[in-house]
Amino acid sequence: MSHARKGIVRDALGIGIASGAYALSFGAISTTAGLSLLQTCALSLLMFTGASQFAIVGVIGAGGSVWAGAATAALLGARNALYGVRLSSLLGVRGLRRAAAAQFVIDETTAMAIARDEVMDSRFAFWATGFALFGLWNLGTLIGALATHALSNPKVLGLDAAPPAAFLALLAPRLRAREPFAVAIAAAVVALICLPFVPAGIPLLIVAILVGLYGVLRSRE
Amino acid sequence: MIWAGLLVASAACYLLKLAGLSLPARLLQDARVQRTIPLVPIALLAALVATQTFSTGHHLVIDVRAAALGVAAIAVLLRAPFIVVVASAAATAGALRLV
Numbered sequence: 001m002s003h004a005r006k007g008i009v010r011d012a013l014g015i016g017i018a019s020g021a022y023a024l025s026f027g028a029i030s031t032t033a034g035l036s037l038l039q040t041c042a043l044s045l046l047m048f049t050g051a052s053q054f055a056i057v058g059v060i061g062a063g064g065s066v067w068a069g070a071a072t073a074a075l076l077g078a079r080n081a082l083y084g085v086r087l088s089s090l091l092g093v094r095g096l097r098r099a100a101a102a103q104f105v106i107d108e109t110t111a112m113a114i115a116r117d118e119v120m121d122s123r124f125a126f127w128a129t130g131f132a133l134f135g136l137w138n139l140g141t142l143i144g145a146l147a148t149h150a151l152s153n154p155k156v157l158g159l160d161a162a163p164p165a166a167f168l169a170l171l172a173p174r175l176r177a178r179e180p181f182a183v184a185i186a187a188a189v190v191a192l193i194c195l196p197f198v199p200a201g202i203p204l205l206i207v208a209i210l211v212g213l214y215g216v217l218r219s220r221e
Numbered sequence: 222m223i224w225a226g227l228l229v230a231s232a233a234c235y236l237l238k239l240a241g242l243s244l245p246a247r248l249l250q251d252a253r254v255q256r257t258i259p260l261v262p263i264a265l266l267a268a269l270v271a272t273q274t275f276s277t278g279h280h281l282v283i284d285v286r287a288a289a290l291g292v293a294a295i296a297v298l299l300r301a302p303f304i305v306v307v308a309s310a311a312a313t314a315g316a317l318r319l320v
Binding site for chain 1: 235252273
């Protein structure tokens with residue numbers, strides 16, 4: 001294996017291990033929100049996109065309907081479509097391979113793939129990161145969920161207060177400019193203002209509609 | 222009912238990923254789409270932070286979760302790993318409830 005490829009494998013494993021640790025907290029939060037072991041593991045296998053998974057279990061745990069959570073998860077997953085656009089010419093996959101590759105189209109695999117100079121290295125980085133992440137993400141979820149099931153009352157550990165910290169950690173890296181920061185503050189304020197008057201989970205959808213309008217109107221300038 | 226929601230949401234997330242790989246690039250390279258979609262997770266994550274920290278049901282409240290979020294914010298500013306951010310928030314809430 002070439003020097004470059006060894007470096008890619010090392011980076012992919014590093015990302016996989018870090019996200020495995022992060023998946024532990026997903027397993028714990030999902031279990032605390034009341035999802036079964038099977039439901040928690042199914043989300044990591046089938047949804048396999050962190051922010052959406054945290055959002056759906058967060059909304060369910062806060063007493064919102066599963067459908068409000070599902071809509072929020074799907075809206076959060078929309079960014080993966082843009083990653084797919086950037087990856088499609090790099091990966092050159094068709095048929096079954098494309099169907100398999102699609103599940104791996106997330107933040108980390110995109111970042112690893114587009115950072116390479118050679119197309120073959122990009123493809124290698126995409127698949128290496130995808131497999132490492134998928135394996136360790138699901139393993140971490142299972143361990144986190146099993147450990148939390150073993151606790152008599154996860155609330156004693158404050159796990160029910162953990163979801164906002166998870167959302168904040170996912171949000172922070174996206175706030176490096178003034179506009180995103182202003183959008184984040186406005187979204188938080190609007191959601192809190194709506195909250196007493198509409199069903200649980202709906203403030204999130206109001207925020208999504210408003211940010212959509214803002215983005216479309218703003219880009220006409 | 223929960224299962225139906227989880228499966229529909231998972232299918233939607235998968236189809237969005239597949240759409241990016243499959244649709245003609247020009248559909249998603251529209252300037253409005255490119256500018257708007259990255260703002261959606263920012264707005265939703267911020268709204269999730271706010272509503273899940275400062276409310277119970279339909280009531281706005283300030284309780285131990287606000288302190289937990291404050292500790293999480295400090296951990297984020299110190300560039301702590303994800304699991305440390307989450308664990309420090311949980312530990313703060315757990316400890317304050319014991320007091």
